[in-house]
Amino acid sequence: MDCELFKYLWRLGRGENHRELGESLISMRTHEATCQSCGAWVASELSVDGFLSREIARVNIPSGMGDRIRKRLEFKPIIENPGGVIPSRPSLSKSRLRVGILAASLMLLVSGGAFYALTRPIPVTDDSWNLFWDDCFAWEVSPPDRDRVANWFSSMGIRTELPQDVNYQHLVSHGIVVWDGRQVPQLVFANPDSNGGRPAIAKVLVLSSKQFRLESLFPLPGGQEGSRTRVDFLPESNEKSLYLVSHAGEKIDWLIGSAVSASSDSR
Amino acid sequence: MAQLVEEWIDLHADFLFRLAYRFCSNAADAEDLVQEAFLKAKENEDRLSNGPDEIRAWLVRVIRNSWLLKLRKDKRKRDWDPTWVDELAQLSPIQRDQPDFSDIQNHLDKMPWAFREPLVLHYLAEMGYREIAKQLDIPMGTVMSRIARGRSWLRTQLGINGSD
Numbered sequence: 001m002d003c004e005l006f007k008y009l010w011r012l013g014r015g016e017n018h019r020e021l022g023e024s025l026i027s028m029r030t031h032e033a034t035c036q037s038c039g040a041w042v043a044s045e046l047s048v049d050g051f052l053s054r055e056i057a058r059v060n061i062p063s064g065m066g067d068r069i070r071k072r073l074e075f076k077p078i079i080e081n082p083g084g085v086i087p088s089r090p091s092l093s094k095s096r097l098r099v100g101i102l103a104a105s106l107m108l109l110v111s112g113g114a115f116y117a118l119t120r121p122i123p124v125t126d127d128s129w130n131l132f133w134d135d136c137f138a139w140e141v142s143p144p145d146r147d148r149v150a151n152w153f154s155s156m157g158i159r160t161e162l163p164q165d166v167n168y169q170h171l172v173s174h175g176i177v178v179w180d181g182r183q184v185p186q187l188v189f190a191n192p193d194s195n196g197g198r199p200a201i202a203k204v205l206v207l208s209s210k211q212f213r214l215e216s217l218f219p220l221p222g223g224q225e226g227s228r229t230r231v232d233f234l235p236e237s238n239e240k241s242l243y244l245v246s247h248a249g250e251k252i253d254w255l256i257g258s259a260v261s262a263s264s265d266s267r
Numbered sequence: 268m269a270q271l272v273e274e275w276i277d278l279h280a281d282f283l284f285r286l287a288y289r290f291c292s293n294a295a296d297a298e299d300l301v302q303e304a305f306l307k308a309k310e311n312e313d314r315l316s317n318g319p320d321e322i323r324a325w326l327v328r329v330i331r332n333s334w335l336l337k338l339r340k341d342k343r344k345r346d347w348d349p350t351w352v353d354e355l356a357q358l359s360p361i362q363r364d365q366p367d368f369s370d371i372q373n374h375l376d377k378m379p380w381a382f383r384e385p386l387v388l389h390y391l392a393e394m395g396y397r398e399i400a401k402q403l404d405i406p407m408g409t410v411m412s413r414i415a416r417g418r419s420w421l422r423t424q425l426g427i428n429g430s431d
Contacts, residue, residue: 058371
């Protein structure tokens with residue numbers, strides 16, 4: 001066995017305490033005993049190993065460590081957990097996230113429920129029918145006068161100054177329309193005996209200076225080509241309320257009695 | 268407390284502290300690791316009915332796993348650096364000629380974990396290459412290589428003469 005092989009086998013066997021070298025171990029021992037150089041090398045290596053082992057193992061053991069270990073082992077947690085698995089406490093951020101998700105879900109549920117409750121189709125009740133027929137009958141017997149119409153608009157939350165010099169006997173409908181995003185009262189008048197046998201219809205919009213800059217309406221637009229509809233304003237219009245009237249006839253005398261139509265003047 | 272655990276503390280506590288200290292370089296952390304290891308031993312006492320060598324190997328494994336877990340949490344684990352041994356060439360003669368036997372831990376701390384762990388297991392726990400390979404789940408050749416390189420580097424750092 002040459003020196004190189006000997007050193008190689010010796011290094012190889014060092015970690016295994018030469019247990020598995022078998023017959024090679026005998027040759028190695030012979031070589032070590034006969035080769036001065038390798039004998040010295042082995043002594044040096046063992047010296048280094050011994051030194052490293054001692055140095056690495058040289059750690060001061062803290063006093064009382066054994067007692068502290070025993071004390072800790074004797075401690076029993078208050079809450080026994082037979083399953084052996086300690087549930088991890090959710091972190092603060094997770095808890096907040098869960099609360100947030102729960103709150104958002106709850107809000108979604110409530111708002112969804114409210115939306116459905118408000119918009120769901122509902123059955124027509126007898127009370128609704130009775131009110132409907134009462135209204136029709138009342139209109140048939142006695143069409144609403146200016147005060148009743150004003151009260152109705154007031155009940156709808158719209159404060160308005162309705163025209164006075166119109167014939168409310170011809171009123172067939174009143175309601176609310178939207179103009180430029182503002183709620184505007186609308187009155188619809190009809191006269192079946194006017195306009196050469198064809199019913200004359202006039203729609204009156206009540207525009208308030210609190211809602212619109214009325215001067216911006218002037219001059220009034222002309223009629224559409226191919227249409228007989230014309231737009232005028234009632235003579236009693238003032239700086240606070242403008243009564244815009246659209247009609248299909250040449251004149252609206254039937255609406256304002258003997259008053260002269262303002263249409264021709266406005267153009 | 269069970270008699271077995273008492274015996275294990277008497278037999279292995281000091282050794283485990285040394286091992287843990289060489290791993291983490293901190294006495295408080297080392298003692299925590301040892302206490303945790305014995306807590307786990309107590310929990311598993313019924314299953315651990317082997318001889319003292321097997322118990323010690325089991326405790327070493329627990330210490331190692333706990334430390335690696337802590338390293339991962341702390342992100343303090345040093346990355347594998349294949350050029351590490353080349354540091355030898357960059358050391359000045361003065362550095363190489365100044366042996367420092369006072370605290371080998373300083374040198375171990377500079378050593379990458381991949382070298383330090385098998386070296387400590389070999390010299391402190393007196394584990395053979397095969398046992399270390401099994402413990403670390405790496406080939407035995409890798410264990411031999413890492414221990415040889417770590418040993419060589421340590422010898423140079425400590426100024427121990429001799430061929431390797």
